[in-house]
Amino acid sequence: MSKLIVANFKMNGTKSSITQWFNDFSMEKNISNEVIVALPALFLFDFADNNISVAAQNVSSHSSGAYTSQISAEMLKDCGINYSIIGHSESREFLKETDEDIFNKYNQLIKYSIKPIICIGEPLKIREDNLLQSFISSQLKQFEDTDNELIIAYEPIWAIGSGLIPTVEDINEVSELIRGLCKNVKILYGGSVNEENASNLLNNSNIDGVLVGGASLDPKEFANIAQSC
Ligand code: PGA
Numbered sequence: 645m646s647k648l649i650v651a652n653f654k655m656n657g658t659k660s661s662i663t664q665w666f667n668d669f670s671m672e673k674n675i676s677n678e679v680i681v682a683l684p685a686l687f688l689f690d691f692a693d694n695n696i697s698v699a700a701q702n703v704s705s706h707s708s709g710a711y712t713s714q715i716s717a718e719m720l721k722d723c724g725i726n727y728s729i730i731g732h733s734e735s736r737e738f739l740k741e742t743d744e745d746i747f748n749k750y751n752q753l754i755k756y757s758i759k760p761i762i763c764i765g766e767p768l769k770i771r772e773d774n775l776l777q778s779f780i781s782s783q784l785k786q787f788e789d790t791d792n793e794l795i796i797a798y799e800p801i802w803a804i805g806s807g808l809i810p811t812v813e814d815i816n817e818v819s820e821l822i823r824g825l826c827k828n829v830k831i832l833y834g835g836s837v838n839e840e841n842a843s844n845l846l847n848n849s850n851i852d853g854v855l856v857g858g859a860s861l862d863p864k865e866f867a868n869i870a871q872s873c
Contacts, residue, residue, distance in 0.1 A: 653684060
């Protein structure tokens with residue numbers, strides 16, 4: 645079955661470096677998995693017409709109004725964007741986003757038929773204190789009743805950008821928990837995915853894809869990841 649391979653450029657790149665990235669990536673052959681690239685908001689419109697899907701990295705929880713600096717789901721749709729990450733731990737931390745904000749963002753996206761990629765994941769302390777199950781359950785609470793197909797990216801905060809990665813057993817435990825809570829769900833794993841560990845992750849039938857930060861910035865490495873299953 646085809647897997648979903650999502651690049652998260654975070655706040656990296658310029659119009660010319662991203663153009664170069666797409667040129668280099670499109671030279672890579674044999675990618676049968678679905679690829680999505682989450683770009684800085686300013687460049688979404690420039691790359692929306694690409695033959696590779698692009699995603700926003702966030703969206704406002706409001707529909708319109710006096711929210712200086714924010715971008716609405718309607719604006720994303722207007723620019724041809726069909727996916728958006730929400731709930732990334734960096735947005736939760738730096739923008740003080742709550743689970744309620746993230747659910748409001750989800751509803752805004754659904755209203756405009758944009759597919760949300762919902763990030764969840766625990767800080768190390770939660771795992772060490774054996775609070776993982778209740779922490780993940782509370783992040784997913786508001787999504788339990790929906791019949792919509794959800795894309796949930798499990799990204800343990802301690803694994804992001806650290807080179808650390810959970811064991812297969814740890815990932816399977818969380819994936820089982822997510823599938824027990826949400827009816828119709830695709831599960832991505834994110835956190836220090838690279839060309840060395842991607843094959844192990846993508847050949848695990850419990851996960852449906854990966855969300856790749858740092859290693860996605862190199863088009864060759866990202867292509868190797870996308871080809872590893
Ligand atoms: P990383 O980031 O691959 O650099 O660990 C993943 C993410 O934050 O989405």
